[in-house]
Amino acid sequence: MNIYVCVKHVPDSAATITVEGDNAINEKITWLMNPYDEHALTEAARIKAAGKAVEIVAVCLGKPAAENTLRSAMAMGADRSILIETDQYHDSIITARALAAAIRKDGTPWIIFTGKESIDSEGMQTQFRLAQHLGLPVATNVIKINADSGGVTVECEREAGTIDVYRMAAPCVVGAGKGLNNPNYPTFPDIVRSRKKPVKRIDLAEQAIDRPAAGMQIRELVPAVEQRTPKALAGSAADIAAQIVDILKNEAKVI
Amino acid sequence: MQPIGLLIEFKGGQIKPANFGMATAARAENRQLVALVVDTPANDAKAALEAYGVTRVVNIRTDSNGWNPAVHAAAVVAAMQENGITTLIGLTSPTGRELLPRVAARLDAPLVMDCIDIDLDAHRVKTSQYSGKTIATISMTGSHFIYGMRANVVAPEEAPAAAEVIDFPFAADQGSGFEVIETRTDGSGSQHLAESDIIISGGRGLKNAENFKLLFDCARHLNAAVGASRVAVDNGWVPYAMQVGQTGVKVNPKVYMAVGISGSIQHFAGMKTAKTVIAINTDAKAAIMANCDYFVVGDLFDILPALEKALASVKR
Numbered sequence: 272m273n274i275y276v277c278v279k280h281v282p283d284s285a286a287t288i289t290v291e292g293d294n295a296i297n298e299k300i301t302w303l304m305n306p307y308d309e310h311a312l313t314e315a316a317r318i319k320a321a322g323k324a325v326e327i328v329a330v331c332l333g334k335p336a337a338e339n340t341l342r343s344a345m346a347m348g349a350d351r352s353i354l355i356e357t358d359q360y361h362d363s364i365i366t367a368r369a370l371a372a373a374i375r376k377d378g379t380p381w382i383i384f385t386g387k388e389s390i391d392s393e394g395m396q397t398q399f400r401l402a403q404h405l406g407l408p409v410a411t412n413v414i415k416i417n418a419d420s421g422g423v424t425v426e427c428e429r430e431a432g433t434i435d436v437y438r439m440a441a442p443c444v445v446g447a448g449k450g451l452n453n454p455n456y457p458t459f460p461d462i463v464r465s466r467k468k469p470v471k472r473i474d475l476a477e478q479a480i481d482r483p484a485a486g487m488q489i490r491e492l493v494p495a496v497e498q499r500t501p502k503a504l505a506g507s508a509a510d511i512a513a514q515i516v517d518i519l520k521n522e523a524k525v526i
Numbered sequence: 527m528q529p530i531g532l533l534i535e536f537k538g539g540q541i542k543p544a545n546f547g548m549a550t551a552a553r554a555e556n557r558q559l560v561a562l563v564v565d566t567p568a569n570d571a572k573a574a575l576e577a578y579g580v581t582r583v584v585n586i587r588t589d590s591n592g593w594n595p596a597v598h599a600a601a602v603v604a605a606m607q608e609n610g611i612t613t614l615i616g617l618t619s620p621t622g623r624e625l626l627p628r629v630a631a632r633l634d635a636p637l638v639m640d641c642i643d644i645d646l647d648a649h650r651v652k653t654s655q656y657s658g659k660t661i662a663t664i665s666m667t668g669s670h671f672i673y674g675m676r677a678n679v680v681a682p683e684e685a686p687a688a689a690e691v692i693d694f695p696f697a698a699d700q701g702s703g704f705e706v707i708e709t710r711t712d713g714s715g716s717q718h719l720a721e722s723d724i725i726i727s728g729g730r731g732l733k734n735a736e737n738f739k740l741l742f743d744c745a746r747h748l749n750a751a752v753g754a755s756r757v758a759v760d761n762g763w764v765p766y767a768m769q770v771g772q773t774g775v776k777v778n779p780k781v782y783m784a785v786g787i788s789g790s791i792q793h794f795a796g797m798k799t800a801k802t803v804i805a806i807n808t809d810a811k812a813a814i815m816a817n818c819d820y821f822v823v824g825d826l827f828d829i830l831p832a833l834e835k836a837l838a839s840v841k842r
């Protein structure tokens with residue numbers, strides 16, 4: 272009854288991103304755990320606290336600095352972690368293979384959590400590829416989970432006002448959404464404790480993963496330019512309303 | 527003729543208009559547009575799809591008795607194989623987010639979601655990364671190519687054609703370990719944010735849940751969707767599905783109105799590609815005011831009722 276939580280080390284959402292070379296970013300910025308992964312860990316810890324899980328293992332494919340995110344994961348409740356080390360950026364086709372290989376080698380999962388997407392590459396697909404490699408069912412944007420030894424019943428928010436309820440046999444892959452919980456941020460003692468927890472480092476190059484024929488390669492990265500010239504709308508409320516209607520009608524042509 | 531698969535979506539029995547932009551983007555002399563329609567009577571859709579150049583409609587009928595992303599994705603893969611389709615385009619919509627990655631995973635094929643530009647011949651796309659702060663050009667390699675388009679990036683243009691309708695029954699494998707218990711809709715049936723042409727969003731300035739009525743009142747006259755900042759969501763004023771931003775929905779409307787929203791970096795991540803941004807804020811120094819097309823320095827509680835009145839009297 273082990274829970275694996277796949278976490279990603281990503282730039283802080285408030286960081287200023289500058290492009291270096293053709294297709295890379297300046298990495299000397301603040302990096303954090305992907306926000307959706309925080310929900311995944313919080314939920315894993317909750318399930319363990321209810322006496323249902325034996326061990327929580329955080330798994331990350333990343334550069335050596337990603338250890339910081341694994342330390343956060345352990346401060347949030349993971350018992351140990353695995354860092355699949357690499358010195359490169361990888362697409363989700365490779366990432367899913369690496370995560371699947373590491374989990375398969377490590378033990379027998381009951382639930383595998385991921386975040387529903389990562390806020391850096393915004394690929395929205397790793398959880399599905401991971402599930403495919405392991406031959407497991409998968410659900411995304413999960414906002415409620417009831418776990419038992421046979422599997423999980425999850426509620427997924429498909430869109431505003433639409434909730435899907437799925438039953439997945441264990442083991443299965445759960446993509447955590449924001450509505451799942453409020454992240455349980457670590458206290459100072461949690462952080463101190465996490466320093467003693469083990470991080471197992473394995474080298475991506477030494478993993479038995481096949482070289483896929485398919486791939487996605489970032490050729491070019493450019494800053495998104497914002498070139499708006501703000502114009503003031505002034506006058507009485509009624510004047511302003513009339514000007515807005517005029518913009519909607521004659522400029523945006525949506526009326 | 528290279529067949530290009532278009533994953534068609536419906537809302538309230540009608541084809542979502544963003545699908546026609548998708549068809550327009552995919553059209554070329556050497557290509558044949560094949561619409562994949564899943565568990566929806568395709569005959570009703572035929573005429574609409576023909577108007578945008580579709581020449582084959584594959585009417586996929588599964589045994590899933592309603593929405594089932596695992597079965598629907600498996601059926602789409604089978605229909606692609608049956609029709610020799612190696613390129614599939616769908617929308618980065620709630621349905622697309624469920625089906626396209628499942629299709630890509632099954633085929634071990636490259637997939638880029640939220641494309642703002644697609645070159646089907648070069649297998650090259652543009653999409654935003656790092657929460658809208660950069661635009662990435664990504665090239666894809668493989669035997670199949672899956673694309674999730676951002677809604678509204680290509681305006682629909684008609685190109686009438688005649689289409690054949692082909693039935694494609696599909697029986698799912700048993701024992702997949704994935705079962706749909708139910709789908710609950712609260713009847714709000716609100717227009718999905720990502721596909722809306724007009725969005726009016728409210729933030730902390732709205733002060734409470736009741737005041738969102740001011741936004742809904744304006745939205746009703748415009749057939750607009752209502753969005754929100756994270757503060758409004760975290761305070762429980764509106765559901766998370768309405769959150770626009772880095773950790774919410776990314777939208778691409780013709781008009782985005784930010785009402786009582788300061789314009790944080792994370793909020794911008796979700797709406798910066800809007801064509802026209804109109805901000806209403808009491809604080810002339812709020813970040814949104816410096817990065818919009820029109821701004822009103824004023825109290826939303828004065829402006830919104832006046833706007834509602836003005837919209838109500840517009841003749842259309």
Ligand SMILES: Cc1cc2nc3c(=O)[nH]c(=O)nc-3n(C[C@H](O)[C@H](O)[C@H](O)COP(=O)(O)OP(=O)(O)OC[C@H]3O[C@@H](n4cnc5c(N)ncnc54)[C@H](O)[C@@H]3O)c2cc1C
Pocket residue numbers: 284306728729730731732754755756757758769770771772773774775785786787788789790791792793796806807808809812824825826827
């Ligand atoms: C990891 C992470 C992810 C995040 N993701 C998102 C996200 O997806 N979406 C998001 O929105 N935020 C997100 N945030 C939060 C973001 O940083 C801001 O806190 C949030 O966007 C602020 O919301 P706001 O603009 O409503 O509130 P505020 O910043 O408090 O702004 C309220 C504005 O309302 C104006 N106002 C007040 N009263 C009135 C009035 N009567 N009339 C007119 N104007 C008035 C004020 O002048 C002010 O400018 C995220 C943060 C983090 C750390």
